[in-house]
Amino acid sequence: MLSADFFYGMEVFLNGLMTGVMYSLVALGFVLIFKASGIFNYAQGVMALFAALTLVGFQNGQVPFSHLINAIFGTDIHHFGWHLPAFLAILLALLVMIIFAFLVEKFVLKHLVNQEPIILFMATIGLAYFMEGFGDLMWGSNVKKLDIGIPQGGNFWIEENTAFLGGEDFYGFYLDTLDIYATVIAIILVSGLVTFSQYTKTGRALRAVADDHQAALSVGISLRTIWVIVWCIAGFVALVAGIMWGSKSGVQFSLSLIALKALPVLMLGGFTSIPGAIIGGLIIGVGEKMFEFLIGAPFLGGATENWFAYMLALVFLVFRPQGLFGEKIIERV
Amino acid sequence: MLYREVGEFKPSYKKDQQTFPIRLDRYGYYAILAFAFCVIPFLINDYWANAILLPFLIFGIAAIGLNILTGYCGQVSLGSGGFMAVGAYACYKLMTGFPDLNIIFCIMLSGGITALVGIMFGLPSLRIKGFYLAVATLAAQFFLIWLFNKVAWFYNYSASGQITAPERTLFGEIVTGANATPEVAYLVCLSFLVVLAMVARNLTRGSVGRKWMAIRDMDIAAEIIGVNPLMAKLTAFGVSSFYVGIAGALLFSVYLGAVEVGEVFGIQKSFIILFMIIIGGLGSIFGSLAGAAFLVAMPVVLKNVMVGQLGWAVDLAAHFEFLIVGALIIFFLIVEPHGFAMLWRIIKEKLRLWPFPH
Amino acid sequence: MTATDSYQTPDGRTIGPNVMEMRNISLRFGGVKAIQDISFDIHEGEIRAIIGPNGAGKSSMLNVINGFYHPQEGEILYKGEVRKPMKPYEIAYQGIARTFQNIALFKGMSTLDNIMTGRLTHMKTGMLEQIIWSGRAEREEVENRAFVEHIIDFLEIQTIRKTPVGRLPYGLQKRVELGRALAAEPSLLLLDEPMAGMNVEEKEDMSRFILDVNDEFGTTIALIEHDMGVVMDIADRVVVMDYGKKIGDGTPSEVRNNQDVIDAYLGVSHD
Numbered sequence: 001m002l003s004a005d006f007f008y009g010m011e012v013f014l015n016g017l018m019t020g021v022m023y024s025l026v027a028l029g030f031v032l033i034f035k036a037s038g039i040f041n042y043a044q045g046v047m048a049l050f051a052a053l054t055l056v057g058f059q060n061g062q063v064p065f066s067h068l069i070n071a072i073f074g075t076d077i078h079h080f081g082w083h084l085p086a087f088l089a090i091l092l093a094l095l096v097m098i099i100f101a102f103l104v105e106k107f108v109l110k111h112l113v114n115q116e117p118i119i120l121f122m123a124t125i126g127l128a129y130f131m132e133g134f135g136d137l138m139w140g141s142n143v144k145k146l147d148i149g150i151p152q153g154g155n156f157w158i159e160e161n162t163a164f165l166g167g168e169d170f171y172g173f174y175l176d177t178l179d180i181y182a183t184v185i186a187i188i189l190v191s192g193l194v195t196f197s198q199y200t201k202t203g204r205a206l207r208a209v210a211d212d213h214q215a216a217l218s219v220g221i222s223l224r225t226i227w228v229i230v231w232c233i234a235g236f237v238a239l240v241a242g243i244m245w246g247s248k249s250g251v252q253f254s255l256s257l258i259a260l261k262a263l264p265v266l267m268l269g270g271f272t273s274i275p276g277a278i279i280g281g282l283i284i285g286v287g288e289k290m291f292e293f294l295i296g297a298p299f300l301g302g303a304t305e306n307w308f309a310y311m312l313a314l315v316f317l318v319f320r321p322q323g324l325f326g327e328k329i330i331e332r333v
Numbered sequence: 334m335l336y337r338e339v340g341e342f343k344p345s346y347k348k349d350q351q352t353f354p355i356r357l358d359r360y361g362y363y364a365i366l367a368f369a370f371c372v373i374p375f376l377i378n379d380y381w382a383n384a385i386l387l388p389f390l391i392f393g394i395a396a397i398g399l400n401i402l403t404g405y406c407g408q409v410s411l412g413s414g415g416f417m418a419v420g421a422y423a424c425y426k427l428m429t430g431f432p433d434l435n436i437i438f439c440i441m442l443s444g445g446i447t448a449l450v451g452i453m454f455g456l457p458s459l460r461i462k463g464f465y466l467a468v469a470t471l472a473a474q475f476f477l478i479w480l481f482n483k484v485a486w487f488y489n490y491s492a493s494g495q496i497t498a499p500e501r502t503l504f505g506e507i508v509t510g511a512n513a514t515p516e517v518a519y520l521v522c523l524s525f526l527v528v529l530a531m532v533a534r535n536l537t538r539g540s541v542g543r544k545w546m547a548i549r550d551m552d553i554a555a556e557i558i559g560v561n562p563l564m565a566k567l568t569a570f571g572v573s574s575f576y577v578g579i580a581g582a583l584l585f586s587v588y589l590g591a592v593e594v595g596e597v598f599g600i601q602k603s604f605i606i607l608f609m610i611i612i613g614g615l616g617s618i619f620g621s622l623a624g625a626a627f628l629v630a631m632p633v634v635l636k637n638v639m640v641g642q643l644g645w646a647v648d649l650a651a652h653f654e655f656l657i658v659g660a661l662i663i664f665f666l667i668v669e670p671h672g673f674a675m676l677w678r679i680i681k682e683k684l685r686l687w688p689f690p691h
Numbered sequence: 692m693t694a695t696d697s698y699q700t701p702d703g704r705t706i707g708p709n710v711m712e713m714r715n716i717s718l719r720f721g722g723v724k725a726i727q728d729i730s731f732d733i734h735e736g737e738i739r740a741i742i743g744p745n746g747a748g749k750s751s752m753l754n755v756i757n758g759f760y761h762p763q764e765g766e767i768l769y770k771g772e773v774r775k776p777m778k779p780y781e782i783a784y785q786g787i788a789r790t791f792q793n794i795a796l797f798k799g800m801s802t803l804d805n806i807m808t809g810r811l812t813h814m815k816t817g818m819l820e821q822i823i824w825s826g827r828a829e830r831e832e833v834e835n836r837a838f839v840e841h842i843i844d845f846l847e848i849q850t851i852r853k854t855p856v857g858r859l860p861y862g863l864q865k866r867v868e869l870g871r872a873l874a875a876e877p878s879l880l881l882l883d884e885p886m887a888g889m890n891v892e893e894k895e896d897m898s899r900f901i902l903d904v905n906d907e908f909g910t911t912i913a914l915i916e917h918d919m920g921v922v923m924d925i926a927d928r929v930v931v932m933d934y935g936k937k938i939g940d941g942t943p944s945e946v947r948n949n950q951d952v953i954d955a956y957l958g959v960s961h962d
Binding site for chain 2: 040067068071107108111112115117118119121122123125126127128129130131132133134136137141257260263264266267300301303304306307310311313314317318
Binding site for chain 3: 345346347350532535536538539540541543544546547549550551553554555556557558559560561562568572616
């Protein structure tokens, strides 16, 4: 008979796997933008936060910029007094993210064509700051609850039906229903995106741009259109990620930091590889949970999830700089 | 016509290579130094010291440090907050472990310890470049903060998890702790800044600085003309971390007096210091100081105007701060990647000709 | 004439014994054979050209010489000794400098600073001395500055001394790059297509500078060039490569009459 510890470890593993799928989802947003524009979009995490804030705002009928309006005009408005159905609010939030994509292209990207990657990277850090201030100004900075009707809490069905595996002390695997939903949605989304980029005309154009901007331009692909499309997709991915993380732990600033975990995922998986993002996400998700369970909590005082992913990626990069699936970079003189 | 170099002939290369080749610049610099050392200490009060002057001097040091690494050597670091924490905790351990050690030595040694930690985290820079490295430095940021949070030895097992600076004196004047006067704290920080700025200038104008810039501009060509890339990058990491560590030690011991690591040295600090050098100007010591001054003063001004004058809520001013800083970063990267330093240079070019068009 | 002998050129210059000898060099990238079993030598004071069609392995050859690529087979003799595998920066300290096909200047620095970087191998003061910046560090800086000014005068680029090189036109950038390589006082100077992309006038200028460098400083030069006319005019001896193999080696007139070379490269009809 296997010990209860083993099953507990199994449970940690499964939970890690599901967290990993979420990481993969955010990482995918990064990979898409990176592949199409060579931009390492630091703002992806804040985009998820902004999308979630907007969704909650629409759902609860919050008045945008109410704090500012109240401060300037001495009014006291907060809500329109309606509650939108989740589905409508999601559509509106998506619309906002699409408008956002247009604005980013118009005011930022257009002016930074042909800049070095590191400059673009720093510009997205600036963008992240801007959006954070803007989002808070628009919707307020208090922690918000996000509920679009996905059930939460332990899944009894799985718990009951896995209890037989262990001994008397084992009550079955505890898995959060929300996580299971999130996993399923993420899997659907990931397959959808892969299909899109591999089999549609736009997807092909997107990959062409990724390979060589100049060459893509010369065969008649509009770089700007592609960028808008890519940022729209990234906005959509951010919205989905925002919904999932937001439902789980509330919509608040830390949401943008959770999304930062996608960075080590990318370093592990390679910045240009979609399968890399997925597998990297799973490795990091499982790795950090298992490390915390086996070493972090018993020996190091816990909370190792904060840095484990980065350290793993750092150590990994020293030995394989191009990541698991990235192409080897041959340096030429 | 007042500002010009006509009639100034440099009889030797030595004269041509000095820090301020134009006479007027040189006098301006002496005047500012004299004002900072001889006048401000008599005018200073608690509010000015704590709101503007001390943070400006301390972040000025950190910004010069990061500029050496990022602006001169081209290695972007997002771990400055973590390295400042190393400086602060090293200083705390030295102050409490060796109570008789002079505070100035404590601070210098803290810088040295931070330099070693920086070199350690700089080692991967040989293999990874650009934003890969930037993300890798995040590992330092998160790991170091976690370390100081979790390992009780670093905060001497205090119940609150905070570190508090004990009282230390220099020439009979109290420098650290609650009883230190603003003018003493100011003079200590100012002296550090002036000396470190001169050191940075000397390092960046000689062969060491040229090695860094060669690596920044084209690492392969640099290697082929005889720059050892690992050594160049590691010295940049070391010197940069030394500065950042001293800034952290000063921030903790002279300015704040008590520190909770996650609050003071979080990732936001890393970004703010990076923003200082982007806004001020990459690869410029003057720019580092200008950027630090701007980002220290802006929130204070915003707060005074919005909260003090208009009576708005404090959090609104904070949101605006984020919004403005973010927009400015993008603006500067698009319009003038060399920041204030370049704007200043352009103004000077114009002044040389004024009032004539050519 | 054996490999190590001195010889006289037609215009009466005496060429010394060899400084570098490549013995049976082979270089592969995965399955691609960039260089196959190539041997040749470079004598002291001569201008040695390597020519060949695109993809013949010329640039790879230069990269082997300055240590950027390490050949799988063969050995390199430098100043009479077999050279151990070295990093490029170590090779720079051995006195080998080069320019690049696509200009590789330090764009953020001025002309003066770019050429000063060429002096790095001659600057010895450490970091601590530079921090204090008086005595040795300052003296060393001034001495090297004087040397660099000499090169600036030689290349006639005084007016752009303090201009950031990013703003300079192509021809001048090429000249600054030559200056940077010369600043190292190399015993062997490698030039990778020094005249690529230049107009006739600029080519003439550059040819003159190359000849002057060889003449005034006695610098040994190995260069890669596409322009056959220029090569035949300035080179003492020529190596011809094709598909990674050596197909000819000798004086310009010998090479010009070599049937393999004509077939592979010059494309002159057989009559």
